[in-house]
Amino acid sequence: xxxxxxxxxxRRGRNFGVLFVLLAFIAIVFGVTMVKVETGGLSEGxxxxxxxxxxxxxxxxx
Amino acid sequence: xxxxxxxxxLTARPDDPGLRDYWRLLKPRLMSLSIFTAVVGLLVAPGExxxxxxxxxxxxxxxxAGASGALNMWFDADIDRVMKRTRSRxxxxxxxxxxxALALGLFLSVVSVTMLGLTANWVAAAWLGFTIFFYxxxxxxxLKRTTSWNTAIGxxxxxxxxxxxxxxxxxxxxxxxxxxxxxxxxxTPPHFWALALFVKLDYHNARIPMxxxxxxxxxxxxxxxxxxxxxxxVSIFAATTxxxxxxxxxxxxxxxxxxxxLAWDIHRRTDIDSExxxxxxxxxxxxxxxxxxxxxxxxxxxxxxxxxGGW
Numbered sequence: 001x002x003x004x005x006x007x008x009x010x011r012r013g014r015n016f017g018v019l020f021v022l023l024a025f026i027a028i029v030f031g032v033t034m035v036k037v038e039t040g041g042l043s044e045g046x047x048x049x050x051x052x053x054x055x056x057x058x059x060x061x062x
Numbered sequence: 063x064x065x066x067x068x069x070x071x072l073t074a075r076p077d078d079p080g081l082r083d084y085w086r087l088l089k090p091r092l093m094s095l096s097i098f099t100a101v102v103g104l105l106v107a108p109g110e111x112x113x114x115x116x117x118x119x120x121x122x123x124x125x126x127a128g129a130s131g132a133l134n135m136w137f138d139a140d141i142d143r144v145m146k147r148t149r150s151r152x153x154x155x156x157x158x159x160x161x162x163a164l165a166l167g168l169f170l171s172v173v174s175v176t177m178l179g180l181t182a183n184w185v186a187a188a189w190l191g192f193t194i195f196f197y198x199x200x201x202x203x204x205l206k207r208t209t210s211w212n213t214a215i216g217x218x219x220x221x222x223x224x225x226x227x228x229x230x231x232x233x234x235x236x237x238x239x240x241x242x243x244x245x246x247x248x249x250t251p252p253h254f255w256a257l258a259l260f261v262k263l264d265y266h267n268a269r270i271p272m273x274x275x276x277x278x279x280x281x282x283x284x285x286x287x288x289x290x291x292x293x294x295x296v297s298i299f300a301a302t303t304x305x306x307x308x309x310x311x312x313x314x315x316x317x318x319x320x321x322x323x324l325a326w327d328i329h330r331r332t333d334i335d336s337e338x339x340x341x342x343x344x345x346x347x348x349x350x351x352x353x354x355x356x357x358x359x360x361x362x363x364x365x366x367x368x369x370x371g372g373w
Contacts, residue, residue: 010078017081028118032181035114 079162083152087135087163088128088170096127096223102359103227103242106305106366111182111231119182119230123223126174126190130219132167133198136160138206141268167198182230189229193222207269210276217250218243224359241300245358248293252286252325253351259283259328260341260348283329286347290325294318297358307365307372314361317354324350 100123104116111119135142135153139160142148152158171194179187197219206212224242229235257263258274259282265272274282297318301311324347331343365371 014078014081028121031114032118035112039112 079152079158083157084166086152087132087158087166089131089134090128092131092220093124093127095220097124098356099242099246099359100124100223100227100230102363103224103239104231105227106242106362107228107231107239108304109232115181116231119178119186120227122174122178122181123190123226123230125170126178126194127223129167129170129174130194130197132163132170133194134202136163136167137198137202139163141270144268145264147263178226178230183233185233185235186226186229189222189226189235193219193226196222208271210271210273212271213251213254213273214247217254218247220250221246238300238303238305241296241303241305242359242362244296245293245300246355248289248296249351249355251289252293252321253348253355255282255286255289256328256344256347256351259286259336260344279333283331287325287329290322294322300362302373304372305362305365307368309368309371310361310365314358317358320350321347321354 097120100120104111104120135151138148139151139153142151143154148154153160153163171191175187175191175194178190197216201212201216201219205215209215221243224246225235225239228239228242255273258272259279263272263274266275273285277285297314298311300306301314306314324343327343328347336342336344
């Protein structure tokens with residue numbers, strides 16, 4: 001039988017609290033991402049257009 | 063030998079800090095004021111914001127306020143040990159190590175500013191970062207211990223949240239947002255000095271240069287009256303701008319009339335009069351100042367919400 005150390009009992013409340021905070025943080029980041037995607041707020045101009053600076057020069061000249 | 067050392071390390075602190083201790087480091091009462099004023103700033107600002115993003119932005123502003131509270135508690139632990147009111151705070155009571163409070167404050171500062179930038183915009187995030195820096199470094203580390211104007215300077219740090227809320231909604235900080243800042247800035251000294259005049263605060267034990275100690279209680283009474291006059295001017299001017307309206311102006315005139323009456327009472331009294339009636343006027347101004355701020359900010363929200371509100 002594995003006996004749990006007294007420390008684990010003592011810190012149980014705090015550890016569950018940290019778990020709750022981390023889960024809440026994940027939920028918030030997910031929610032913000034969804035809202036930004038739905039409302040288009042996440043799209044920066046350069047994310048979704050072809051940047052001429054990235055096109056090789058020979059392709060441009062053709 | 064090593065096992066014994068580990069065992070001692072695990073059991074040497076029977077009262078490990080709980081979540082409540084870390085929560086207290088964030089100064090929840092100051093956080094609630096920041097949340098209220100930031101919500102008002104966000105609601106009265108022109109423009110639309112998605113409700114989820116608005117709520118999340120307020121959360122990060124609150125976390126930022128909590129971070130500055132933790133940094134303040136870390137730096138002020140020596141003062142807190144001396145004063146009765148603050149002796150039971152987590153660091154002086156020995157429940158949280160100073161280094162842990164510093165780490166928590168710095169971590170939450172970075173998280174709150176970054177997340178506000180990603181959630182709302184970087185103007186609001188920059189102002190939140192500045193507010194944390196102002197409260198933790200300019201106020202707590204520098205001016206609180208060196209000038210009797212520390213109440214006013216500390217008040218300025220607490221005055222920024224409505225402007226951050228406004229910036230979160232619009233990306234800008236126009237005159238109206240600054241007037242909300244000015245309102246809390248002017249409100250803080252008379253609110254706090256009224257308290258200092260009827261509660262025996264032991265700041266002198268902690269060598270904090272409060273106005274009641276450096277300039278005396280008579281001067282504090284005079285300053286309370288002068289700041290109340292300044293507050294009335296800012297408040298009435300704010301009610302005539304885009305955040306106000308006829309209803310706000312009427313309410314604000316009433317609020318200031320009572321505030322000025324009570325501040326004048328305090329100004330013309332002496333400590334003997336005050337002791338004789340159990341600090342009636344000082345307690346009345348302190349209570350009224352709480353009601354004043356709540357109603358003042360609320361009426362701006364009502365003006366913004368009413369279909370016929372505003373000028």
